Amino acid sequence: MTEEAYNFAYLNEQTKRMIRRAILKGLATPGYQVPFASREMPMPYGWGTGGVQVSAATLTPEDTFKVIDQGADDTTNAVSIRKFVERTAGIATTTKTSDAKVIQTRHRIPEAPLTEDQILIYQVPIPEPLRFLEPRETETRKMHSREDYGLMHVKLYEDIAQHGHIATPYAYPVRVEGRYLMDPSPIPKFDTPKMEMAAIQLFGAGREQRIYALPPYTKVTPLDFEDPFDPSKAPHPCGLCGAEDAYLDEVITDDTGRRMFVCSDTDYCETRREAGHRGKDAA
Amino acid sequence: MQTPSLQGGFAEPAREAAMVFRDIMTAMARPGQIETVAPGLGIAPLSDAAAAVVLTLCDADTKLYLTPRHDTEALRRWIAFHTGVPLTGPQEADFALGAWDDLTPLNRFRPGTADYPDQSATLIVECEALDPQGAMLSGPGIQSTTELSLPEVKAFRRNAQQFPLGLDFIFTAGVQLAAPPRSTKVT
Numbered sequence: 001m002t003e004e005a006y007n008f009a010y011l012n013e014q015t016k017r018m019i020r021r022a023i024l025k026g027l028a029t030p031g032y033q034v035p036f037a038s039r040e041m042p043m044p045y046g047w048g049t050g051g052v053q054v055s056a057a058t059l060t061p062e063d064t065f066k067v068i069d070q071g072a073d074d075t076t077n078a079v080s081i082r083k084f085v086e087r088t089a090g091i092a093t094t095t096k097t098s099d100a101k102v103i104q105t106r107h108r109i110p111e112a113p114l115t116e117d118q119i120l121i122y123q124v125p126i127p128e129p130l131r132f133l134e135p136r137e138t139e140t141r142k143m144h145s146r147e148d149y150g151l152m153h154v155k156l157y158e159d160i161a162q163h164g165h166i167a168t169p170y171a172y173p174v175r176v177e178g179r180y181l182m183d184p185s186p187i188p189k190f191d192t193p194k195m196e197m198a199a200i201q202l203f204g205a206g207r208e209q210r211i212y213a214l215p216p217y218t219k220v221t222p223l224d225f226e227d228p229f230d231p232s233k234a235p236h237p238c239g240l241c242g243a244e245d246a247y248l249d250e251v252i253t254d255d256t257g258r259r260m261f262v263c264s265d266t267d268y269c270e271t272r273r274e275a276g277h278r279g280k281d282a283a
Numbered sequence: 284m285q286t287p288s289l290q291g292g293f294a295e296p297a298r299e300a301a302m303v304f305r306d307i308m309t310a311m312a313r314p315g316q317i318e319t320v321a322p323g324l325g326i327a328p329l330s331d332a333a334a335a336v337v338l339t340l341c342d343a344d345t346k347l348y349l350t351p352r353h354d355t356e357a358l359r360r361w362i363a364f365h366t367g368v369p370l371t372g373p374q375e376a377d378f379a380l381g382a383w384d385d386l387t388p389l390n391r392f393r394p395g396t397a398d399y400p401d402q403s404a405t406l407i408v409e410c411e412a413l414d415p416q417g418a419m420l421s422g423p424g425i426q427s428t429t430e431l432s433l434p435e436v437k438a439f440r441r442n443a444q445q446f447p448l449g450l451d452f453i454f455t456a457g458v459q460l461a462a463p464p465r466s467t468k469v470t
Contacts, residue, residue: 008297017342020304021377024340025401027311028451028464030423034401058308060301145397177423177466179447198426200312215312215424215466 009056010088015039019057019211023202026213031176032144033127033210041206048081049206051104051123055085058119058202059102064092066100071108071247071264078106097267107170109191111246111268114199116216122185124205127212129173129183149181152223166224169232175221176214184220190233190247195220236261239281241272288360291324293338303335307453310462315420315429317413317461326361328353332455333380333407340405341368341378348373350381353409373404380407383434394448403450403465410434410456422467431461439469 007013015037022036041049059065065085069077073095081104082093094100097110106123114120126132130140133151143149152173159166172189176182184192185203195201201214214220222229234248239260246268248261260281263269273282293299299321306318325334341347347368349358354370362368373379373391386406395403410432417432418439433439433454442449442465449465463469 008301013296013300014342014344016300016304017340018344020308021340021345022401023308024311024405024451024464025403027308027424028403028449028466029400029447030466032400032447035399058305060305061298062302141398200308213312215314217426218423 006088008061008089009059009085010041011039011053011056015053016057019053022211023054023057023213026202026211027200027215029180030214030218031180031182031212033205033212035209036211038206038209043080043084045207046125047077048104048106048123050204050208050211051106051121051206052081052084052204053206054121054202054204054211055102055104056089058121059085059089059091061089061091063101064094064099065089066094066097066103067105068103068108068110068265068267069106070249071110071268072266074266095267096271097265107186107188108247108264109187109194109197111243111263111265112271113194114197116198118199120197120199120201122187122201122203124183124185124203124208124210127183127203127205127208127210129171129181144180147179149175149223152181153225156223156225160225160227165230172229173223175223177219178221181223182212182220188233188247189222189229190231192220192222192229193231234261237279238263238269238272239279241269241277241282242279243269243272243277287326287357288364290326291334291361292365293324296338300339303339306460307336307339307462310453310460311424311451311464313424314422314463314467315415315425315431315461317415317431317459319458320460322458326357328355328409329358329361329380330409330455331458332460333409336407336453336455336460337362337368337378337380338365341366343367343369345377346371346375348376348379350379350385352385353381376404378405378407380409382409387438389438389442389450392450394442394445394450397448400447400449403448405451405453408434408452408454410454413454413456413459413461419470420463420467421470425467431463433463433469436469439463439467443468 069075392404414432451464
C-alpha cells in the first residue's frame with residue numbers, strides 16, 4: 001500500500017505529465033536527448049535521480065519492478081531505489097528478470113533477453129556523448145542538428161593510434177538508425193549489441209535534465225571503422241555458475257591477490273546455479 | 284441540474300493517468316499497435332481514447348488547438364475544467380485535436396527546429412475506426428513491417444522525410460488508439 005502522504009510513485013501529476021510528454025517525444029526521435037525539467041529527488045545526483053523520475057512517470061499500479069546496479073539486485077543503490085518505489089508506489093518488486101515488467105538499471109543490461117512486455121530504464125550520468133570532446137552545449141547541439149560527428153571518429157582513431165585498439169570499454173558511442181549519436185550510458189561495450197531488443201528502452205539523466213529513448217528493434221550501431229566492433233569481456237567462465245557467455249566482474253578474494261571472475265548479473269548467476277550449473281570456485 | 288463539464292475525467296487521476304500513459308507510450312513505441320483505454324472518460328464529440336490522451340498529456344504548461352468542428356462551448360468547458368490547458372491556434376499548438384480532414388493541411392503545425400526537434404506538435408486524430416490493415420508501416424519500434432488504417436499515405440511520407448523534424452500522431456476511435464510518430468515510414 002502507498003503511504004497516505006505520497007502521491008502514487010512520489011511525483012506530482014503535473015511533473016509526471018511533463019516527463020511523459022518528454023518520453024513520447026524521445027520515442028518519436030530515437031537517440032535525441034529531450035530536455036526536461038528534472039526535479040529534486042530525495043537522493044543525491046549520481047544515484048539515479050533521472051532513472052527514478054522516468055520510472056515514476058512510467059510505472060502503473062499493476063507493474064512488477066526490478067532495480068539493478070552494475071547487474072546486482074543487492075547493492076546499496078538498487079536496494080534503496082527498490083525500497084523507495086515500494087514505499088511511494090506500493091507496487092510489487094522482484095529480483096527475477098523474467099518476472100519484472102519495468103527494470104531500472106545502472107550500467108548493465110540483464111543477460112537474459114528481454115521480451116516485448118518489458119521496459120528497461122537506464123540511469124544516465126552524462127547523456128551527451130560529445131561532452132568530453134566539446135564542453136559547450138550550444139556547440140554540441142549544433143553538431144547533433146548537423147550530424148557532425150567527425151570529432152568522435154577522431155577520438156576513436158586516437159585511441160587506436162595510442163593503444164593499438166579502441167580503449168573505450170564502457171559507454172561506447174552508438175549511432176541510432178543512422179541518425180543521432182547516442183551515449184548508451186556507462187554499460188560495458190559487451191552489452192552494446194544487446195541494445196537492439198524487443199523491449200522499450202528509456203534513458204533518464206537527472207542532473208543533466210535529459211530524457212531519451214529507443215523503441216523496440218531500433219537499429220543501434222556501435223561507431224567503428226573497418227575493423228569490427230569488439231564487445232570484449234574477461235576471458236574466463238564465471239567462477240560460480242560456469243557461464244561462458246556472461247559479462248564478468250573481477251573480485252579480489254584475499255590479501256595475496258588471488259581473484260575470481262563472477263557474473264555481474266546476479267539474477268542470471270543465481271538462476272543458473274539453481275538449475276545445477278557449477279563453476280570452478282563454487283563452494 | 285446538468286453539468287456536462289463535470290462528467291467523465293479520471294476518478295483517480297494518479298493511477299488512471301499512469302494506465303493511459305502506458306497505453307499511449309506502448310502505441311508510440313510500437314507504431315501500428317492498437318491499444319485500448321478504459322471507457323467512460325469523455326463527452327461528445329470526444330471519443331474516450333481522445334479524452335484519455337487529453338487528460339493524460341495536456342495541462343496548463345501546454346497549448347491545445349481544437350479544430351472548428353470540435354471547438355464547441357461544451358467541450359471547451361469540459362477541457363478547461365479537467366485540464367486547464369489554454370486553447371490556441373494551429374501555429375502555436377503543442378497538441379491539436381480533430382478529424383483528419385479538419386487538421387489538414389499539416390504545414391500549419393510546428394514540426395520542431397533542427398536544434399530542438401522535440402518542440403513539435405502532436406496531433407490527436409479522431410477516426411471512425413482503427414484497423415490493423417491498410418498502409419504499410421516500418422521503422423523504429425517495428426520488427427519488420429506492420430499495417431494500420433491511415434487516412435492517406437502522402438502526408439505521412441512527407442512527414443517522415445523531414446525526420447528528425449515532423450509531427451507525431453495519435454489516432455483515436457472509441458476506446459482504441461494507435462500512435463505512429465514521425466520516425467515511422469509509410470508506404
